[in-house]
Amino acid sequence: MFARVVWLVLRKDLMVEVRSLEIAYTTLFFAVSCVLVFAFALVREGRAPEDGAAGILWISIAFSGTLALGRAFERERQSETLRALLLAPAPRPAVYVGKLLGIVALLAAGEVVLVPLVALLFQAPLFDRPVWLATILLTGTIGFSAVGTLFAAMLVRARSRDVLLPVLLYPITVPVIIAGVRATTTLLQPELEVEVLRFWLALLVCFDVVFVTLALWTFEPLMTD
Amino acid sequence: MPKWFVPAAVVCAVMMAVAPVLIANAPYESTMGLVQKIFYVHLPSAWVFLTAAIVCGIASARFLFGADPRQDRLAWAAAELVVVFGIITLVTGPLWARKAWGVWWQWDVRLTSSLMGWMVSVAYLLLRQFGGPGSDKLAAGLALFGMANVPFIYISVNYWRTIHPTTSVVPTLPTSFGLPLWFSAVAFMLLFVLLLKMRVRLEEQRARLDSLYLSADA
Numbered sequence: 001m002f003a004r005v006v007w008l009v010l011r012k013d014l015m016v017e018v019r020s021l022e023i024a025y026t027t028l029f030f031a032v033s034c035v036l037v038f039a040f041a042l043v044r045e046g047r048a049p050e051d052g053a054a055g056i057l058w059i060s061i062a063f064s065g066t067l068a069l070g071r072a073f074e075r076e077r078q079s080e081t082l083r084a085l086l087l088a089p090a091p092r093p094a095v096y097v098g099k100l101l102g103i104v105a106l107l108a109a110g111e112v113v114l115v116p117l118v119a120l121l122f123q124a125p126l127f128d129r130p131v132w133l134a135t136i137l138l139t140g141t142i143g144f145s146a147v148g149t150l151f152a153a154m155l156v157r158a159r160s161r162d163v164l165l166p167v168l169l170y171p172i173t174v175p176v177i178i179a180g181v182r183a184t185t186t187l188l189q190p191e192l193e194v195e196v197l198r199f200w201l202a203l204l205v206c207f208d209v210v211f212v213t214l215a216l217w218t219f220e221p222l223m224t225d
Numbered sequence: 226m227p228k229w230f231v232p233a234a235v236v237c238a239v240m241m242a243v244a245p246v247l248i249a250n251a252p253y254e255s256t257m258g259l260v261q262k263i264f265y266v267h268l269p270s271a272w273v274f275l276t277a278a279i280v281c282g283i284a285s286a287r288f289l290f291g292a293d294p295r296q297d298r299l300a301w302a303a304a305e306l307v308v309v310f311g312i313i314t315l316v317t318g319p320l321w322a323r324k325a326w327g328v329w330w331q332w333d334v335r336l337t338s339s340l341m342g343w344m345v346s347v348a349y350l351l352l353r354q355f356g357g358p359g360s361d362k363l364a365a366g367l368a369l370f371g372m373a374n375v376p377f378i379y380i381s382v383n384y385w386r387t388i389h390p391t392t393s394v395v396p397t398l399p400t401s402f403g404l405p406l407w408f409s410a411v412a413f414m415l416l417f418v419l420l421l422k423m424r425v426r427l428e429e430q431r432a433r434l435d436s437l438y439l440s441a442d443a
Contacts, residue, residue: 147370150370151367155363157357158356158357158360159355159357160356163355164348164351164356167348168352170344171344171345171348171374172345172370172371172374174341174374175374175377175378175380175381178381203380203381203384206377207377210373210377214369214370214373218369221289222289222362
């Protein structure tokens, strides 16, 4: 039952998205503009600052992720489909997990384009350790989306939700940004410090576990009128 | 107002008036000199800041799962005090740091986690102010997430860098330094309790007024 609801919600979200590609195109373009703005701000004499690539990558993910979260739930608000989804005789946590997986899939698709772009523009050796990089990106994205999905869902009913989402989201996701940027910076060093990398990955995994659990636990009371 | 409120307010006012005298008479610290006296304001306000945040978090969790409006009013009042005492802490800290460390701000673990905790409470108030109907529950959720976030910020920044003096020095302080510190800590804590009580009462009366209006309409 649980897995089935998760799959149905995920399939619905992906189907709506694949048919219009609205969020994918707009957030991807926004992320690319973000990278370019940082390139203009930071590049000196044609060279990018040493470990700037990691920071720029994560800032672009966080900013475009906020945009995607806002749009994904705005779409659910327009014809009150979120209410319909919550009225369905399905476990609420399953609805949350379905939504979360949809957002993670969307952001992961964006990262597939974003990472090569950052590697290219900032001459960062991001592809030297692809498995580590993929793990860091995935755990970081899950952590960011776990908080973001819950907040975006609960803000659907609130006034001035567009402004409030980033206001609430960024202070809470600071550990993801710190750990993501530090771990990615470690990857960019010529000598790989596995100990340091393990620490940041462990922190990201703990963050994911705690915040997904907390979100599953609070989704029900938060989404009840 | 409860019976204890006025006497407690008088005691608090007297303590707040006496504290500067005690602080002025405390001996000069040998290396930092006059600027060390900021610590008599900084540390008590930081303690109140932390206490208020804990009160807000617990009351929010209880509101979210118990739906008792009294807990919500308590959480709101505490969140406002987190912001107020947070500002005192975050202003007095850099004033001291400029002299002691040579810089206004360091991305140290205590500084960063205090700043992020303060940001969360400001976000809480913004949500309550501009979130419209139903924002009480959303704010409670935010406070709960903010609480869960503290250890993560602490660990991540701690691994990154730390230079802030630890509080383990406090029990070892000589009496000449310790007395003014504990005195102002008690004064600040009393002030916190009084402000909290007053703020909760204001919200209670607002709620009562609202229900009276509703019953008058009916």
